[in-house]
Amino acid sequence: MAVKKQTARAPEPRWARRPEERPREILAAALRLFASKGYTATTLVDIAKAAGVTKGTVYYYFRNKETLLARLAEVNDREAVGELEAIVRGNPGPVSSQLRLVLRRGFAEPRDESRRQLRVVYVGLHSDAPRLFARAIQQTLIRAWSLIVKLIERGKATGEFRQDADAQVAARVFTAGLVVQMLWRQTTDLASLDPFDDARMVDSTIELFLHSLRPAVRIGAAAGRRMATES
C-alpha cells in the first residue's frame, strides 16, 4: 500500500542478513512467544515480527508451525539430560547433595530465561502436540528420571537412603510436582492467589524429597503402633 521509492541510485537491498542466523533468531522468537502466550495463541505473524522477518521467511526455514515446536523440544532434549549428567559429574559429594543440585538446577531454577521458557513450552506440549510430548518424554524425561533413580540407588547402597523407597516413583513425582508448581506459579497469577516464596517451594521440596528417602524412626512403641495402624 505504501508507495515504494523506486530511485535507481541506492540499490540498498531490503533484506540483507546472514542466512546462518535466521533459523536461530526465528526459533528464539517462537520460544519467547510460545512460553508467554501459549502455542495455539501464537500466530506465525507474531513469530515473524518478533524475529524481525516476514511470514514467508519463517516458512523458508521451517516446514510449518508445529516444526518450530518440535525443534524447540529437540533443543531441550539435546541439552537437558547432558546438563544433569554434568551436574552429577561436577559434584562428587554425597548423593544427597547431588540430588539436591539435580532437582534445583534441573527442575526448579533454570540457568537462564530461555531455559525457563523451554520448560514452559515443554509442559505445554502435552495439550498442544501430544505426539511431540510423547517423544519428548521418551527422549528426555525418562532418561532424566533414570539418572535420578541411579543416584537414589547409589544412596541406598551407601545406606544413606532406606531400601524400601520406591526410587522410580520418587524421581517421577517430585520432579513433576516441582516443575508443575513452579510453572503454575509463574504463568498464572497463582503467585498472588497463593502467596508464598518460590525459593521456599524449591527448598522445601528438596528437603521433603530427601527426607522421604531417608530411613525412618522405627524405635519406640508409639511409632510401631502407628505404623501398624496405618497400613
Place this chain on the structure above:
Amino acid sequence: MAVKKQTARAPEPRWARRPEERPREILAAALRLFASKGYTATTLVDIAKAAGVTKGTVYYYFRNKETLLARLAEVNDREAVGELEAIVRGNPGPVSSQLRLVLRRGFAEPRDESRRQLRVVYVGLHSDAPRLFARAIQQTLIRAWSLIVKLIERGKATGEFRQDADAQVAARVFTAGLVVQMLWRQTTDLASLDPFDDARMVDSTIELFLHSLRPAVRIGAAAGRRMATES
C-alpha cells in the same frame, strides 16, 4: 434422504423435545471431547454431533464455548472439595490414614470416568483458558491444599509427623506430582513408554508422602546404628 413414512397417522417427529436431558448431554459430550482432544481442538460442531443435536441447540443452552468449560469447572469445584471433606469426616482414624485416602481418592483414582476426564480438562485449562484456570485454582486447589495442610498440622500436634516438615509445600508438590503423572500416563502413551503399574505409582507416592512427614533418624546412637544397619 431418509425415507419418511407417509402414514397420515403418525407424522413421526424428526426430533424430540428433551429439555431436561439436553444440557446434561451436551455437557457430557463436551467433557468427553475436551478431555480427549483438548479444549481448543474441539469444535462446537464436534460437541453438537457428539450430543446428537445441532450447533444451534448447544447455543440455546450455553452462551458460548467457554461457558461450557466454565460450567464443567464449576461442577468440579462444587464437588471436589466437598468430597475431600467427606472423606476426612467419614474416616476418623489417624491422620496418616486420612491423608492416604485423600490422596488416593481425591487425586489419583477418580470415582468414575467423568471425574477422570474432568481432571484432564482441569490441567488443560492452564494453557487453554488461563483465566479459568486461575479461578479454578482459587476455588478448588487452594482449598484442597489447605485441607491437607490442616491434616498434616494435626499430625504434627500428635507427634506423628515431624515439626519441621513444610506442610504447605508437601500438600502442593505431592498432589501436583501425582495428578500430573497419572494424567500423563493416561493420556499419552506414557504408560507404554514408561511401563509400570498405575497402582504402584499411587501406592508409592502415598508412601513417600507420609514418609517425608515422619520424624527422621537424626541424632544419637540409635540413628547411627540404624544407618549402619540399613546400608
Place this chain on the structure above:
Amino acid sequence: MAVKKQTARAPEPRWARRPEERPREILAAALRLFASKGYTATTLVDIAKAAGVTKGTVYYYFRNKETLLARLAEVNDREAVGELEAIVRGNPGPVSSQLRLVLRRGFAEPRDESRRQLRVVYVGLHSDAPRLFARAIQQTLIRAWSLIVKLIERGKATGEFRQDADAQVAARVFTAGLVVQMLWRQTTDLASLDPFDDARMVDSTIELFLHSLRPAVRIGAAAGRRMATES
C-alpha cells in the same frame, strides 16, 4: 431448565390473555424497537420479550419478521392520508394556512410517540425492505403529495400563489427535506452536532415553503433585472 411445580391444585394457566389484543401488542412492540434500534438490529426475541410473549407467539400471528414491517407500513398507509384530508377539511381557512397545518401536523410534529416511530420506520423501509418502500410510496406518499399539490393549485387559482411554481416538486422536496431533517436530528446525535431548535426547523421550513410559492417582486427595474440575470 427450571423445575416446574406440578401441583394439581392450582391449574393456573401459564398464559391467558385475550387473543384479540396480542397482535396489537406485538405490533406495538415491534414498532417501538424498529424505530429505536432499526429493523435489522431488532431480533424477534426482542420483539417477543417486549410484547410479553414468546417467539412462537409472534409467529403464530405473523408469518415472519418482514410481515411485521409490512403491517406497520400498512397502518401508516391507512391512517396517514386520511389524517391529512381531515386536517384540510377541518380547516376552512386560506390554503396557506391549510398547507401550514399539513406540513406541521403531517410531516413535522407527529400527534403521538407512536406516529413518530412510524415515521422513522417508514424512512427506514428504503434500505430495510425496498419493495415495501415502493409500495408505501405508492399508497401513501404519492397521495399525500397530490393532496398538497391540490392545495397549491387552489392557491394559484386564488392568486395567492404564483402561477409558475412547480407544485409537484414543491410538495415532494419540502416534505422529504423536512421529514429527513427531523429524523436525522432525532435519531443521531445530529441535534448536538448541529445544534439548533427543532421548532425553528419546522417554522422556518414552513415559511420557506410558502414563500417559495408566493409571487415574487416583479415590479420595479431592480427586480426585473435580477430575474433576467439568473435565468
Place this chain on the structure above:
Amino acid sequence: MAVKKQTARAPEPRWARRPEERPREILAAALRLFASKGYTATTLVDIAKAAGVTKGTVYYYFRNKETLLARLAEVNDREAVGELEAIVRGNPGPVSSQLRLVLRRGFAEPRDESRRQLRVVYVGLHSDAPRLFARAIQQTLIRAWSLIVKLIERGKATGEFRQDADAQVAARVFTAGLVVQMLWRQTTDLASLDPFDDARMVDSTIELFLHSLRPAVRIGAAAGRRMATES
C-alpha cells in the same frame, strides 16, 4: 475443474500479485454492492467475488467490513466539500448562480456513477452504521451546509435575498429534500411509480430554493392582510 495446461515451461500462475490495484478494486466492488444491496445485506464473500479475489484478500487489505464503509465515507468526506468550494471559486457570478451550481453539482447530479453510489451509501449509513453516519454528517454535511449559508448571507448583503430568510434551515431542508428525492427515484421504482423527469426535479427545486430566498411582494393591502392572518 478448469483444465490446467501441463506445459512444464509456463506454469501459468493461478493468481497474480497486484497489490497496487487490489485495494482500489475491492473498495470499488464494495461500493457497488453497498449501494445496490445495502451495507447489511452485502456479504464479504459478495465483495470478494465481485472484486475477483477471495475473502482472505479482502481482510488482508481491510481490517473488517465496517472499515470498508468507513474508507468509502472518508473518500466522500475528503472530496465532497472541496468540490463545492471549487465550484464556488470557479464561478464568480452572482450568488444565485453559485447556489444553483452548488445544488446541482453537489446534490443532484453526481459527476460519475461512483459518486452517485457513494451518495446512496451515505444516506444508508443512517440505519446501517449510525455512528459512521454521525461522523459523516459532521465531516461533510455540516460543512457543506455552512458553505451554502455563507452564500445566502452574501446574497442578503447585496439585497438579492430577503433579510428574514432562515439561511440555516434553507440550506438543510433543500439539500436534504433534493438528495433524498433523487435517491428514492433512482433506487426504488419510484421513477416509474411517480413518473416525472429527474431534470425537472432538479430544476424546479433550484427554482423554488432561490425563490424562497427572494424578497416577497409586500405592496398592497391584500398581501399584508394575508401575512397577518397566517402567523
Place this chain on the structure above:
DNA sequence: AATGAATGAGTGTTCATTCAT
C-alpha cells in the same frame, strides 16, 4: 534468500424460522 500478496478451510456465533408439545 526473502518477501508479502493471496488463498481457503475452518471457527465461533447469531438468528429467523419451524415444529413438537
Place this chain on the structure above:
DNA sequence: GATGAATGAACACTCATTCAT
C-alpha cells in the same frame, strides 16, 4: 392459543499455508 426447544443457513473473521515475484 401459546410455548420454547431445536434447527440450519448464514456470516464475519482468523490464520496456517502457498506461491508469484
